[in-house]
Amino acid sequence: MLTELWNLLIAFGRASNLGFGGGPAVIPLIKIEVVENFHWLSNAEFADALAVGNALPGPIATKLAGYVGFREAGWLGVLVANIGVILPTVLAVILLSGFLMKYSNSPVLKGMLRGVRPVVVILIAKTAADMGLGSFPNLTTWGIALATVVSIYWLKLHPALIVIISMAFGLLVFR
Amino acid sequence: MLSKLWNLFIGFTRASNLGFGGGPALIPLIKAEAVEKYQWLDNQEFTDSLAICNALPGPIATKMAAYIGYKIAGWLGAFVAIIGTVVPTVVVVVLLGSLIMKYSNSPELKAMLQAVRPVVVVLVGVTAYDMGKKSFPTSSSWGIAVVTVVLLYLTNIHPAFIIVGSMLLGYFLYGRKKKDVK
Numbered sequence: 001m002l003t004e005l006w007n008l009l010i011a012f013g014r015a016s017n018l019g020f021g022g023g024p025a026v027i028p029l030i031k032i033e034v035v036e037n038f039h040w041l042s043n044a045e046f047a048d049a050l051a052v053g054n055a056l057p058g059p060i061a062t063k064l065a066g067y068v069g070f071r072e073a074g075w076l077g078v079l080v081a082n083i084g085v086i087l088p089t090v091l092a093v094i095l096l097s098g099f100l101m102k103y104s105n106s107p108v109l110k111g112m113l114r115g116v117r118p119v120v121v122i123l124i125a126k127t128a129a130d131m132g133l134g135s136f137p138n139l140t141t142w143g144i145a146l147a148t149v150v151s152i153y154w155l156k157l158h159p160a161l162i163v164i165i166s167m168a169f170g171l172l173v174f175r
Numbered sequence: 176m177l178s179k180l181w182n183l184f185i186g187f188t189r190a191s192n193l194g195f196g197g198g199p200a201l202i203p204l205i206k207a208e209a210v211e212k213y214q215w216l217d218n219q220e221f222t223d224s225l226a227i228c229n230a231l232p233g234p235i236a237t238k239m240a241a242y243i244g245y246k247i248a249g250w251l252g253a254f255v256a257i258i259g260t261v262v263p264t265v266v267v268v269v270l271l272g273s274l275i276m277k278y279s280n281s282p283e284l285k286a287m288l289q290a291v292r293p294v295v296v297v298l299v300g301v302t303a304y305d306m307g308k309k310s311f312p313t314s315s316s317w318g319i320a321v322v323t324v325v326l327l328y329l330t331n332i333h334p335a336f337i338i339v340g341s342m343l344l345g346y347f348l349y350g351r352k353k354k355d356v357k
Contacts, residue, residue, distance in 0.1 A: 018338050022235035023198035024302050032334060044292060051291040052271045054298060058264030060197035061234040066265035067272040078269055086257060089233030090241040094253060097227055097242060104226040108350040113230070115345015117310040118320040119337055125303035126327055128296050135292035145293040152301055159298055160195040163291055170290025175282055 004073050005080045007038055012065050012084035020113060021120050023060040026085075028123035030064050031130070040072055047131040055163040061085050140173060179248045180255045182213055187240050187259035198236040201260075205239050215247050236260050315348055 011033035019026030027050070034040045041049065053063040062082055069081030093100075103109055136142055144166055151157040157165075186208035194201035202225065209215045216224065228238040237257055244256030278284045311317055319341055326332050 014335070016233040018232055018335050019234075020232050020338070020342075021306070022229075024306070026232075026234060027299070029334060044288075047292045047295045048275060048288050049272070050295045050299070051288070052268055052275070054195075054295065056264050056267055056271075057193060057195050058191040059201065059234045059236040059260065062237065062261045062265055063268040066268045070269045070272055071276060075269075078265065082261060082265065085234065086237045086261065089231050089238055090253065090257065092231050093228060093238045093242050094245045094250075096231075100227040100230055101223060104223070104230045108346060109230055111348065111350025112342040112345045114312075114316070114349050115319065115341045115343070116338055117306070118316045119323045119334075119341045121303050121307040121310050122320050122323040122327065123334060124299060124306065126324075128300040128303060131292070131299065132296045135296050137289070141289065141293045144290055145297050148294045148297040149301075152297070158195060162294055162298075166290045166294045167287040170287045171283060174286035174289050 001073065005076060008069055008072060008077055008081045009084045011038055012069075012081040013088060014084075016061060016085040017088050019061075019120075020116050024124065025120045026061040027064070028120075028127040030061065030068075031127050034064075034068055035130075040068055042134070043131050044134045047135060050131075051163055051167075055160050057160075144169070176248065180252060183244050183247060183252050183256045184259040186213055187244075187256045188263060191236060191260040192263055194236075198234045201236045202239070205236065205243075209243050215243055319344065 012030065015026055015029035015033050019029050031046055035043055035046050049064055049067045050060075052067065053060050056063060062085055065081035065085045066078045069077035069079070071077075073080070136145070148162055148166070151162050152159070187205070190201055190204035190208050194204045206221055210218060210221050224239065224242045228235055228242060231238060237260055240256035240260045241253040244252035244254070246252075248255070275284065275288075311320070323337055323341070326337055327334070
């Protein structure tokens with residue numbers, strides 16, 4: 001139990017503290033810890049966790065920490081995983097805000113963030129690709145993917161709404 | 176003091192629970208609470224706080240909550256604002272997650288999850304695409320992307336090293352040049 005909690009703290013602390021670009025940049029790093037390092041979830045189960053997270057409001061990283069933390073170690077796991085996500089960066093924001101205020105617009109920091117951005121994009125794209133491997137068992141699922149693209153770019157439907165509609169559709173068609 | 180803490184809690188709970196699409200989607204809602212409704216910060220201070228939070232890793236909404244909460248009411252303010260941002264949605268996600276675990280063998284749930292997985296793949300793909308549109312201003316950024324793909328697929332290197340390496344590279348490629356000009 002204690003090692004499980006420790007692993008949750010390390011996994012989510014590491015993912016959060018390496019993700020530059022807010023919650024979405026943290027998703028691939030959480031996936032690497034949860035699916036590849038610690039094998040808490042499969043790629044498909046990670047997609048389920050993201051689906052639940054996307055159907056709800058609020059920051060995504062803390063919701064994933066809650067979801068995975070609970071599966072592995074109950075409410076204590078929820079707490080520990082969220083402490084890993086939140087505490088280090090929050091302490092940094094409060095304790096270093098004077099220092100950061102001075103340097104947040106410096107070309108040095110901007111250059112470093114510009115260097116890391118393409119890496120973040122690739123990591124997110126790879127997350128989609130990895131989850132995609134198990135997510136298209138039949139032609140209908142490809143149709144759902146196509147409908148999702150149309151819904152986002154042309155119909156401008158809200159992602160949370162698309163998640164809920166697709167689940168209702170699945171209930172009717174795949175059962 | 177107590178009413179300040181209560182306002183922080185309500186302000187951040189409202190922003191978090193009305194914003195779909197992760198932390199970045201919450202920024203305008205946090206601004207509506209912090210700048211327009213409660214006037215904790217003016218526009219310029221809000222922009223500064225956003226720059227500070229963007230310079231650090233991790234989810235953006237909790238960093239904003241900590242920064243603004245601390246400014247208004249010290250450590251207790253930071254704590255209360257973070258609780259408002261995180262707790263309601265985390266509790267709901269855990270309850271839904273435990274339902275998924277409990278009914279993982281039900282054909283109804285399996286059907287729903289089979290239909291939602293392609294949606295999630297596309298949503299994450301769209302995030303990458305949208306971020307990518309802003310992230311490749313020069314050919315050197317493409318170079319970084321190609322090297323990242325090669326390292327991810329052909330080696331077992333932990334992405335931490337790629338992230339730190341790319342930041343060092345960014346420092347040498349983009350950071351120093353402009354500093355010299357300045």
